[in-house]
Amino acid sequence: MPESKVGTAQCEYPKQPTSLPPMPAPTCSSCHAARAALRRPRSGQALCGSCFCTAFEAEVLHTVIAGCLLPPGAVVAVGASGGKDSTVLAHVLRELAPRLDITLHLVAVDEGIGGYRDAALEAVSSQAARWELPLTIVAYADLFGGWTMDAVARSTAGSGRSRSCCTFCGVLRRRALEEGARLVGATHIVTGHNADDMAETVLMNFLRGDAGRLARGGVLGSAGEGCALPRCRPLQFASQKEVVLYAHFRRLRYFSEECVYAPEAFRGHARDLLKRLEAARPSAVLDLVHSAERLALAPAARPPPPGTCTRCGALASHALCQACALLDGLNRGLPRLAIGKGRRMLQAEPPLPGNSSQATSDPAAPQGPCTCEQSRDGATLCKEGGDRAGATCVLQSDVSPSE
Amino acid sequence: MCQAGEDYAVSAQRETLPVPRPGREQKCVKCAEGLPVVVIRAGDAFCRDCFKAFYVHKFRAMLGKNRLIFPGEKVLLAWSGGPSSSSMVWQVLEGLSQDSAKRLRFVPGVIYVDEGAACGQSLQDRVKTLAEVKLILQNTGFPWHVVALEEVFSLPPSVLCSASQEPAGTEEAYKTAVDSFLQQQHALGSEGCASPAQGEDQSHPSHSQEPLGMAGFPTAAQTEALSRLFSSIKTLTAKEELLQTLRTHLIVHVARTHGYCKVMTGESCTRLAIKLMTNLALGRGAFLAWDTGFSDERHGDVVLVRPMRDHTLKEVAFYNHLFGVPSVFTPAIDTKAPEKASIHRLMEAFILRLQTLFPSTVSTVYRTSEKLVKAPREGCASGPSSPSCLLCMCALDIDTTDSATAFGAQSSSHLSQMLPAEAGIPTTPCCGSGEGQAQSCHRGVGRRGDAQACVIEQLCYGCRVNMKDLPSLDPLPPYVLAEAQLRSQRAWVSKEIQEYLITDDDEEEEEESRAIKQEGENTGIGL
Numbered sequence: 049m050p051e052s053k054v055g056t057a058q059c060e061y062p063k064q065p066t067s068l069p070p071m072p073a074p075t076c077s078s079c080h081a082a083r084a085a086l087r088r089p090r091s092g093q094a095l096c097g098s099c100f101c102t103a104f105e106a107e108v109l110h111t112v113i114a115g116c117l118l119p120p121g122a123v124v125a126v127g128a129s130g131g132k133d134s135t136v137l138a139h140v141l142r143e144l145a146p147r148l149d150i151t152l153h154l155v156a157v158d159e160g161i162g163g164y165r166d167a168a169l170e171a172v173s174s175q176a177a178r179w180e181l182p183l184t185i186v187a188y189a190d191l192f193g194g195w196t197m198d199a200v201a202r203s204t205a206g207s208g209r210s211r212s213c214c215t216f217c218g219v220l221r222r223r224a225l226e227e228g229a230r231l232v233g234a235t236h237i238v239t240g241h242n243a244d245d246m247a248e249t250v251l252m253n254f255l256r257g258d259a260g261r262l263a264r265g266g267v268l269g270s271a272g273e274g275c276a277l278p279r280c281r282p283l284q285f286a287s288q289k290e291v292v293l294y295a296h297f298r299r300l301r302y303f304s305e306e307c308v309y310a311p312e313a314f315r316g317h318a319r320d321l322l323k324r325l326e327a328a329r330p331s332a333v334l335d336l337v338h339s340a341e342r343l344a345l346a347p348a349a350r351p352p353p354p355g356t357c358t359r360c361g362a363l364a365s366h367a368l369c370q371a372c373a374l375l376d377g378l379n380r381g382l383p384r385l386a387i388g389k390g391r392r393m394l395q396a397e398p399p400l401p402g403n404s405s406q407a408t409s410d411p412a413a414p415q416g417p418c419t420c421e422q423s424r425d426g427a428t429l430c431k432e433g434g435d436r437a438g439a440t441c442v443l444q445s446d447v448s449p450s451e
Numbered sequence: 452m453c454q455a456g457e458d459y460a461v462s463a464q465r466e467t468l469p470v471p472r473p474g475r476e477q478k479c480v481k482c483a484e485g486l487p488v489v490v491i492r493a494g495d496a497f498c499r500d501c502f503k504a505f506y507v508h509k510f511r512a513m514l515g516k517n518r519l520i521f522p523g524e525k526v527l528l529a530w531s532g533g534p535s536s537s538s539m540v541w542q543v544l545e546g547l548s549q550d551s552a553k554r555l556r557f558v559p560g561v562i563y564v565d566e567g568a569a570c571g572q573s574l575q576d577r578v579k580t581l582a583e584v585k586l587i588l589q590n591t592g593f594p595w596h597v598v599a600l601e602e603v604f605s606l607p608p609s610v611l612c613s614a615s616q617e618p619a620g621t622e623e624a625y626k627t628a629v630d631s632f633l634q635q636q637h638a639l640g641s642e643g644c645a646s647p648a649q650g651e652d653q654s655h656p657s658h659s660q661e662p663l664g665m666a667g668f669p670t671a672a673q674t675e676a677l678s679r680l681f682s683s684i685k686t687l688t689a690k691e692e693l694l695q696t697l698r699t700h701l702i703v704h705v706a707r708t709h710g711y712c713k714v715m716t717g718e719s720c721t722r723l724a725i726k727l728m729t730n731l732a733l734g735r736g737a738f739l740a741w742d743t744g745f746s747d748e749r750h751g752d753v754v755l756v757r758p759m760r761d762h763t764l765k766e767v768a769f770y771n772h773l774f775g776v777p778s779v780f781t782p783a784i785d786t787k788a789p790e791k792a793s794i795h796r797l798m799e800a801f802i803l804r805l806q807t808l809f810p811s812t813v814s815t816v817y818r819t820s821e822k823l824v825k826a827p828r829e830g831c832a833s834g835p836s837s838p839s840c841l842l843c844m845c846a847l848d849i850d851t852t853d854s855a856t857a858f859g860a861q862s863s864s865h866l867s868q869m870l871p872a873e874a875g876i877p878t879t880p881c882c883g884s885g886e887g888q889a890q891s892c893h894r895g896v897g898r899r900g901d902a903q904a905c906v907i908e909q910l911c912y913g914c915r916v917n918m919k920d921l922p923s924l925d926p927l928p929p930y931v932l933a934e935a936q937l938r939s940q941r942a943w944v945s946k947e948i949q950e951y952l953i954t955d956d957d958e959e960e961e962e963e964s965r966a967i968k969q970e971g972e973n974t975g976i977g978l
Contacts, residue, residue, distance in 0.1 A: 248738075254728060255805065257815035259822045321801050329688060331916060332732055338912055340737025342848055349822045351836050388915050 050230065060065040060248055078103070085297075086145075089289040089330065093242065097297040105296050108140050108282050112148065117280040118236055120149035125234035125277075127225050128154040128175070130168035133240030135175060135302040136291050137283055141238070142179055155228035155237075157221050158187040160196025186228040188220060192375055194221075199308060203378055213314040216374055223371040241281040244288040247336035248318040249327055250343075259349035274357065276363040287333050461575075470923075481505070493810060499773060506762070506770050510542045513758050514555075517745050518625045520713055520756065522556035522632035527711040528593070529702055530561050530573040532584065532779035536717030539759050540765050541776045543715075544591055559704050560594040562705055568669075568677045569600055569690075570784045578668075583779050590777075596705055601677050602668035603697045608934035610704045612842055613751035626811055645856060650737045680926040687785060687793035689920035692733070692913075696842050697928070706753045714755050721764040721802075723757070729798045735913040737848040740823040749844040763813060838942075840911035841935055847911050905939040906932065 076084045076096035083093035095103065110275050111117050128134045141152055148351060156172045159165055169185065176183035191195050201213045253261045283291065295302060310316065325332040356362065357369035368376065477496055479485045485498025513519060528543060530536045546555035563584050567577035581597065588595040593805050685691045706714050718726070726741045730736070743749050747755040759767070771778065785838060787792060790800045805865075806812045837846050907915055917922070924932065 114922045250731065254731065254816060254819055255812060257819045260821055262819070312631075314876070317801075317805060321797070323800075324797050325789060325794060328791055328797055329686070329732075329916075331919075332794070335734035335913070335916060336732055338734045342737035344737065344740065344824050344826055346822045346824045 078234065079420050086293055089287060089293075090334065101294060101297055104286065104290060105140055105143055107286065109144055109147065112144070112280075112282050114190050115280070117282060118148055118150050118238070122150045123153065124150050124236050124238055125153050125225070125229035126157045126181075127237065127239040128172045128239075130156070130171035130175070130298075130303040131240075131243075132302045132304055133242055133293055135171075135240075136295050136298075137176065137238065137240035137302050138179065139179070139298060139300055140294075141282070142181070152181055153229075153232040153234060154181050154183045155225060155232065155234075155436045156183060156185045157224045158185055158189075159199055159217055160188050161308060162198055164305065165192075166302045167305070168222065171301065174350045175301070178376055181389055182232070184228050184232050186224045186231070188224060191224055191227060192220060192371075193379070195311070195375065195378060200378060203381075207292045216317070217309070219370045219374055220266045223369075224360070226277060233276065237277050237279045239279065239281055240283055242283045242286050242288050242291050243333050244319075244322060246281075246284050246340060247333045248315055248322055250336055252319060252320040253313055256314070259345055260351040261341055263345040263350040275361065283302060285334075285337065311346070326424040455863035459942060476724075477951045484944040488773065491564065491766060492532075494708070498742060504767070506766060507542065507545070509761050510539075510758060511546070511553075513745070513761050516770075517756075519746055519754065520557050520626065521628045523628075524557045524709045524714055525709075526559050526712060526713040526756075527702070527706045527709075528559055528561045528589075529714055529716045529883050530562065531717070532580075532781050534771050534776075534778050535719045535722065535759055535762075535764070535767050535777050536761075537772055539715060539717035540591060541774075542758075544593075552562075555695045556629075560596065560709065560711060561588055561591060562596045562598065562702060563588065564701060565597060565599040566694065566698070566784070567781070568597075569681045569694055570673045570679070570781065570782055576702045581777065587777050587779060596709070597668045598701060598705060600694075600697060600701065603701055604673050604676055606700060606704055606928065606930045607932045608937060609846070610930060613749060613839065615955060634789035680928075681784075683926050685920045685922070686789060686924050688733075688795065690784055691793055691795050692917045703750050703753045714753060716755060716757055716775050717759045719759050719762050719767050720755050720817050721766050721813050723760050723820065724813045725795075727800050727816060727820050728945045729795050729803060730913070732798065733795050733913045734916055735843075735911075737976065738818065738843070738845040738911075738913075740825040741845060743820045743824070744823065751788050760817075838909070838938075840914055840916045841906065841931065841938070843911060844909055847909075849912055851917075902932070902936075906935040909935055909938055 050412050074084045074094045076099050078099040079096060082096035082098070085093050085097045086100060088100065092443050098181055106322070118124060124141065126138050128135065130137055138154060140143050141148075141150070145152060154172065154176050156169055158169060172185075173183060175181075187196075195215060204213060204216075223238060223241075250262070252258075274302060286294075294300075322333065322336075325336075329335075351365050354363050354365045357364035357372055358367050359372045362369045362371070364370070364372075366373075476486055479487045479498035479501050480495050481497060481501040485500060485905050487496030489501070489502055520526060528536070528540050530540050540561060543555060543559050548554075565577060565578065565581060565584075572580075583968070584597065588597070625848055663862075681690055683693075684693065702714055706712070723743045727739055735742065741749055743760075745757055746759060747757075749755075770776065772776050785796055788796055790796050801927050803818075831926060837844055838848075861925075906924055907918060910918060921927075
């Protein structure tokens, strides 16, 4: 049995089905030699450990090659959180790297959630050391003017129904990952989303009426538009149970506690529904992914072709990219400003004069945007290093990756 | 936050204000005079008359906005006895009896499908239910048909062929049709019998025997066959899906035989939201627009229409209660089933529970469903000649380069039939998601496996997953199996002669390839 104790982490053991009648263990149906150690959740096929791992890796390879996701020579930034998906992803890609001719870098994001992220980062560091992969850690506090997720949660705490910290975290994390990837000079970003995540996403998008996200499709990840790096998800056709089984048989250590803010997320409803659907019909996850691939939405529902953010130059559908808009709202003391219909009217506000002199290190006080010359014309990133706490745009040269 | 794009200010307001209860000082929000009797949505209290006007307006607006039902057309109302379809029949009844300016202009008939055998009801219960049903149907005054589900065993295979479609009526066609109809009305108007299509006294008998020539109740053999079919299905999900499919085929057949070109089904907004999410989970994402849209033209000449799709179940229930709409309760196949018995039940419970937490869930899903279009996604096989599914008649959504299904098939392609090897272990059949390639799983049984494989090949992804739950396809009604065999024979034959056929597109390429072939043969022969 593998030990996966990292800090206070628990290991997840795959549960044996209890409804099977007792009988001698079958042989692996692939190599016909070793005793079968597991039954694949999707097909019920009995396999030994190594054949299963081989099959899993073959399927990931097929996904990557069939979708032309990672061309040879790519420098790939792996979004590593220390959890099971990114651990398995990093391991599989490391195995396949010679065949695909890619180089890997691990990029970890520190959202500043106390008691959760620090332990996870320990796991990532030890993985990076063991696999001899370069690791870069980018922190929200550095990138986004002192806003950690805990500060965001405190700031959104009073605004009614749900805090929607997960919305902030998701948007900011993608920006952070992009910045980290740029730092290491990557050409592609991969994340460890599995089939369950895809299925939950399509359910969630329907329940929330997010036709724009549905129309964008994005089952195969997004090819880079404009200046954004192409992102893909090599594990997207592997179900969560198989990911856990793979980690078990390869004896991978990972961190598996739930984020402290997770119970408030809307995704929890979709996840709960997916668990029940899977119990009623085992192929439900793949059926949902199949459905998602084939949705046909009206052209009017599609979001407009994206331009660039006037403040930080990243990819944006409106005048401001979502990250800048959210941060703007936080800094102005209206955390929900960028969430909802008000967003459409949100233009890039002209910088308020004289605010930069009142910069404090407390992110909760309303801050003005950075007033340096370069950010005003909007085309280039602000290079001023001094006023970090007051700045809302991303300071590229100032990000100091802390190991 | 439950909804993308939800306004901050509005949501805060909605949350802090309590829902106003209709107290003595409250008046109807619409007419500001009457005493409110029902609260629709959150905080809108309506009086009885305004509610009726609101409800009826919704129904008429849905019909009028879509302009699919031409005046004088024969429309078959599919009545299940439940509240939504009863409400729909009631609306049509009232709509036909109004003064001529606002009168509905089509000719209705009603059909009731007796599904007692599939639901396991005893003969006495079915007879009792049928008596109640006939009473209500006679009171409507429309021509009515009562068919038993057992009649699917006598359906001809042609029901699965989508007959040639008439071109969809354009705006001008609709307007001219309405104008000419009105002129007809004026010509006959003086005599007092406004339209020859009133339901009251007709020249044809007001109740018709079963259209397939069976007198009265279905035979015991057919009932037996039907219950054998349904009890052989392993999961409730597949049972419900098959029941829906068979019921649709039967209704379409009856409509075709009696000359109805439209069928109205009474699915409400809530039901359609649940249906949409259920179909997502069943793998029918490509066909959501047909399954939940206003009109469904898969069957060609018979178009299914859903006029109640804007009414929530709550409104329907209140209307039926306030205005005494008659309905009949019949147990369905999933009555009293536990929540996790089928995907349909799960989704229903989930959506209704979520609705209590986020009251806009159903309307959000409904609005998203309106944005779905009936075109295939770019890059998928399309066109009028593309093969359609045997059971649900949608264009097949499985390509060989399919990611998810090819992925699933890849891992099971080297799977041998497990049942002989490991006897006693219940496993799902392995090649349920197999595609049209020759990668069918190796079966010990020869011919039966072939027949089964040839049926599976002609199904869309969702229907294939359902068929996985049928251990053997023999109990299926003969028209399905006959049509499957016909189609596979046709495909085989056309593959044989494909190279010799001249089509419009590749006429030149054909000739070129034939010329090269000829040369090759000549040189081969000449040697």
